[in-house]
Amino acid sequence: MSLCDDTLLCNFTKCRTKLSGFAWVTACSHVFCDQHGSGEFSRSPAICPACSSALSGKLDIVRTELSPSEEYKAMVLAGLRPDIVLDICTRALAFWSYQVKYFSLYMYSI
Template identity: 85%
Template sequence: MALCDYSLLCNFPKCRTKLSGFAWATACSHIFCDQHGSGEFSRTPAICPACSSALSGKLDIVRTELAPSEQYKAMVLVGLRPETILDISHRALAFWTYQVCSAYICFSSRG
């Protein structure tokens, strides 16, 4: 199955809802639904509810729109060097691979 056939699932323990709209992504490669992200990351210090990593850096947590507008997509990488764009793309694909493999392992182990 191709990566595009998968949906991201909330990494909050016991949630696992399919993500849509907005989500919260962390530097430790976890992603959370807007409800759980808003609640968890409003606290200081922020701690990842999936792996307990401290999230103290300015960009350790970001709220992102999962279906951005065409205008946003047209402008977000404008002016960046090609190697920077490729690096960003590589990191984004690695995130998706991690999420998809984690979900597959999680659901496969449930039998």
């Protein structure tokens, strides 16, 4: 897996399925398939199954569409200042970098 790969894997230890459609993303930079995210994050308080972080903030867990429409992509950042857009891009790239590292560590451990 490289930073340019467009496939994420579920970070649930016993799953590791390729993600498509919808996924659950956490503030601690983990991502889960819709099935495991729905099950794990329906409990309160929510705990990340990958790192045991408490997820109590309003946006600590987000269910997101992995292939959003062109209309959504055209409007989601519209009106934001360039420095905010660049900050969002930086955070998104950091997430992917973390996932690449996480995948490498997982592959090394099996």
